[in-house]
Each structure stands twice: as C-alpha cells, then as structure tokens.
Amino acid sequence: MPKVLIADKMSNRAVEVFKARGVDVDVITGLSKDELMKIIGEYDGLAVRSSTRPDAEIIGQATNLKVIGRAGIGVDNVDIKSATDRGVVVMNTPFGNAITTAEHAIAMLFAAARQIPKASERTQNGEWPKSDYKGTELFNKTLGVIGCGNIGALVAERALGLKMKVIAFDPYLTEERARKIGVEKVELDTLFQRADAITLHTPLVESTKNIVNRERLGMTRKGLILVNCARGGLVDEEALKDALDAGHVSAAALDVFSIEPAKEHALFGTPGFIATPHLGASTNEAQENVAVQVAEQMADYLLTGAISNAINTPSITAEEAPRLKPWVDLADKLGTMMGQLLHEPAKSIQITYKGGITQLNTNPLSAAALAGMLKAAMPDVNMVSAPVLAKERGIELTESYVNEAERADSLIRITVETAVRKFAIVGTIYRGEPRIVRLFGVPMDAAFSPSMIYVRNDDKPGFIGEVGRVLGEAKTNIATFSLGRKKEGGEAVCLISVDGMVSDATVAAIQAIDQVKIVDRVTL
Numbered sequence: 001m002p003k004v005l006i007a008d009k010m011s012n013r014a015v016e017v018f019k020a021r022g023v024d025v026d027v028i029t030g031l032s033k034d035e036l037m038k039i040i041g042e043y044d045g046l047a048v049r050s051s052t053r054p055d056a057e058i059i060g061q062a063t064n065l066k067v068i069g070r071a072g073i074g075v076d077n078v079d080i081k082s083a084t085d086r087g088v089v090v091m092n093t094p095f096g097n098a099i100t101t102a103e104h105a106i107a108m109l110f111a112a113a114r115q116i117p118k119a120s121e122r123t124q125n126g127e128w129p130k131s132d133y134k135g136t137e138l139f140n141k142t143l144g145v146i147g148c149g150n151i152g153a154l155v156a157e158r159a160l161g162l163k164m165k166v167i168a169f170d171p172y173l174t175e176e177r178a179r180k181i182g183v184e185k186v187e188l189d190t191l192f193q194r195a196d197a198i199t200l201h202t203p204l205v206e207s208t209k210n211i212v213n214r215e216r217l218g219m220t221r222k223g224l225i226l227v228n229c230a231r232g233g234l235v236d237e238e239a240l241k242d243a244l245d246a247g248h249v250s251a252a253a254l255d256v257f258s259i260e261p262a263k264e265h266a267l268f269g270t271p272g273f274i275a276t277p278h279l280g281a282s283t284n285e286a287q288e289n290v291a292v293q294v295a296e297q298m299a300d301y302l303l304t305g306a307i308s309n310a311i312n313t314p315s316i317t318a319e320e321a322p323r324l325k326p327w328v329d330l331a332d333k334l335g336t337m338m339g340q341l342l343h344e345p346a347k348s349i350q351i352t353y354k355g356g357i358t359q360l361n362t363n364p365l366s367a368a369a370l371a372g373m374l375k376a377a378m379p380d381v382n383m384v385s386a387p388v389l390a391k392e393r394g395i396e397l398t399e400s401y402v403n404e405a406e407r408a409d410s411l412i413r414i415t416v417e418t419a420v421r422k423f424a425i426v427g428t429i430y431r432g433e434p435r436i437v438r439l440f441g442v443p444m445d446a447a448f449s450p451s452m453i454y455v456r457n458d459d460k461p462g463f464i465g466e467v468g469r470v471l472g473e474a475k476t477n478i479a480t481f482s483l484g485r486k487k488e489g490g491e492a493v494c495l496i497s498v499d500g501m502v503s504d505a506t507v508a509a510i511q512a513i514d515q516v517k518i519v520d521r522v523t524l
C-alpha cells in the first residue's frame, strides 16, 4: 500500500480521501528540514501547502518518493528541477482556491480604497475618526490587472461587476480571450499610466520579478491603489514604501511578501498600507477543495498511474491510464532493448506510432521509450525525468504518426541514430502481450523475456545446432528461440530467451561460432 506524508496543515478531508482510496497516510506538520530528511525515505507521496519546501537535499533523501502534491497553485516552494531529475511528479491544484483568492484581492481593493482596517482599529479605540477617512469610489475607475490567467480573469469579472473599467497586461492573453472576459488588453507601461488601481496575478518568474518597480510606480497616476495577492517579489517593497510616504500611492494592500513569514517589515505602520499574512487561499471552501483535489490526484497517480495537473510531466487521465498501460510497458521494453543493444551514444530518437494507437495520448509512451533507452546508462531514470535528461544530453526526440499499420492493429517503431548507425525496433501488443515484430530491419515475431541473447548472424546451415550446443554445455536452458532473416542466405537475427543470464564466457563461445557477427545480452 503506498504511503503519503501530509507535511503542512490542510483540511482533514485529504486524510479521508487517502484512506478511502487505500493509501496509508501520516500527518506530521511543522517538521524542521532535518526532521523531514530523516523520514522522507519512507514515503511514496508528499503533500504540502507552502510551508514545507522540498528542496534538492530533501528530494535527494526521498528514495521512494513518486509524487509531490501542492494543495494550492504556486509551486515556488518545490524544487521542480530536482524533482524532475529524480523522476518525481509534481502536481498542483490550479483551480480549487482561485475564487477565494480573487475574492481576497477584491476585498483588499475595497479595504485599501476605504482604509477599513485602520478606520476600524481607531473606531474601536474610541477615536471616532470620521473626518480622517475620505476614501475613493471604485465605480467607473480603471483597474489594471497584471496577469490575466485563472485568478486575474476572476478578479476582472468581479471588477466589471462593480462597474470598473478593466485593462489587462498579460503576454499570453489573446485578443479573443480578452474580449470574452471583457477587458482591454494593453501594454505594461500603458497599464501603469492609465490605471487608478493595479492588482497583480502572475507567478513569480524572471520576467515578473519586481514588475512593480520604482520607475513604473513613477509612471502611475497620483493616488494609485496597489493590491498584491499573488507572490512577494513582484513588488519592489522599498520603492512602494517611498511612493506611499510621498503620497503618490494612496494605498497598498499586500497579502504576500518577498520574505515570508514577514514578522517585521519596513512597510508596517506606513500610512495607507494594509497587510494580511498570505491569506489569499484561506477559506474553508478553498482549503477543502484543494485538500480533496490534491489527495485524489496523488492517490490516482500512486494507485493507477493517472496524472492530472502535473507541472513536470504530461497528463494521463484516469480513463486513459488502464488503456495506455500495456503500450507504456511495450514502449519501455522496446526502449530498454534499444538502450542495451546500442554501444555508442544516441544522437536522435524517432518514435513512429502506427494504426489505432495514434488515437491514444502518446506523450507517456514516448517518455517511457526514452526512459527505457536511457536506463542502460542512468538506472534511476523514469518517464518524468527522461525527456529532460535526454534534452540535456542533446538527444533529439521526434514523433510521427501513420494511420495504417502493417501486420497488426497498432505498432510502435523506435529508430535511433548514433554517430555511426541507425537502428530500428518495432513492437506491438498481440493478445495482451508485448511482442517484437521487427528488429534492425529483419521481420520476426518474438516475445520479450527477462533474459535474452541477441545474435546477428549469416543465414547458413548449422547455426542453430551450434548455439544449442554452446548453451547446453553452459547448462543454460533455452525458453524460446526466435529467428528472422531478410532473405534466404542473407543476414539473420536471432533472439533467444534463456532462464537466467549467460556468462561472458558463453557470450564469447557464441561469438566464436562461424556464422555469428554480433552477440549481445538483453535484460528486461
């Protein structure tokens, strides 16, 4: 039974889902990095929010880990590269807390426009400071949305409902989508120049770091309201403090900070400044949504191989997973065989899908073939890490699709090119079993088995008897013997399944047989 650690506080619904699905689950929150490193090796899955930060060192100790699930959207607390290199799937829950976070941004906008927190505090202190708080009406004002994805679009829709004008900057926002949401797509500087209020909804990446900086704040209208419920680091906090102190920015509401938890900050106490402690996703509804979703996704993956909302590998739906399984297995076996028979580095790999299989999601099959091929040199590679590792090693992957397949309903052909040769292996599934139907240009029909001997020989009499003699003398039992040849008397290929692997001496004895050109061992 797979075992999962929930390392951050999340709704107990996650535990209920894991248990109901047959996944063993421990909830241990507040662990130090050292404590987590000591126990992470026991777990197949790690579920986190934002406090736990699975970095390269933690992932390095996670010898059984298959999946990290983020109950939320931002995965900036997870070292995705280390996870990918170790073949660990990283998944998030992209929609479960989006509405709640959009509502928080709108709440922050109102709170900033009317300075509600300070007015409330002073009223409750008995001051009745009515004349100190003349706010800003939002009606008819222009809201600039930076990042118009899930949450940005939800904020835009709500602001339109408040009868604000909404302009948006997002390099990936199409005119069509902008029209559908009802926003005007503008350039970044235009947004800074035209907006009465700006709200941020991008991830923190190189292009968004300090996207609100001193220069851009200088372009804005006097009295600007700024809201950030996305990520700390999007706003240059020092420049914001100066703009608030100068009265150029009238109010700013931050839910997120460049360093969290932000227990002390230069902005604290600045007039017009409002802070919440990264509460964007903190509602019962959102927390239940993300907890249930992350537990279901992780359980699906651990129990069935279905992958949803993964950041670092293609998705496989729950319906697809069982249909793909035999083909993933075939692709892995073909790739593994190829990897063991190649004796020089691959430059490129071409995978051709033929027949009915072209209707399936072939991304996982290509990843499995690559993983199989790389396994000879990198035993820990898997479907998640293989595409990245292949790319890093300069191996070019191309995929092609042919509607018709010869001699079978569906075929997978893997062709690998090295500096000196080009090899191809073709396989199919017949009656539920993976089979090799062509090996290096020679038609054959062979099953895969854990130990195989591959021989390339001249098609001349006496060969089979000689191989039988060598293996008999080595006390090696032959399970199956498959032969194929291009033409009578031409080049032939032979795959022999044996019980247990043969020794170097046996390989040398086969190599010494007259007709033999090449002998190799394949272990699956």
Ligand SMILES: NC(=O)C1=CN([C@@H]2O[C@H](COP(=O)(O)OP(=O)(O)OC[C@H]3O[C@@H](n4cnc5c(N)ncnc54)[C@H](O)[C@@H]3O)[C@@H](O)[C@H]2O)C=CC1
Pocket: 072, 073, 074, 075, 094, 097, 098, 101, 146, 147, 148, 149, 150, 151, 152, 169, 170, 171, 172, 173, 201, 202, 203, 204, 207, 208, 229, 230, 231, 255, 256, 278, 279, 280, 281, 282
């Ligand atoms: N405060 C909180 O508790 C929460 C914060 N978040 C954060 O909110 C942010 C937005 O989340 P979603 O809308 O779900 O993400 P999303 O991926 O749906 O949208 C992000 C948008 O930013 C855009 N973008 C990327 N680079 C950009 C750039 N240089 N300039 C402008 N736009 C750019 C993308 O095209 C995309 O449309 C994320 O950083 C997420 O981590 C999400 C949930 C809760």
Ligand SMILES: O=C(O)CCC(=O)C(=O)O
Pocket: 049, 050, 071, 072, 073, 074, 075, 097, 278, 280, 281, 282
């Ligand atoms: O889990 C949380 O409270 C933070 C949510 C968040 O920032 C996210 O989902 O990106």
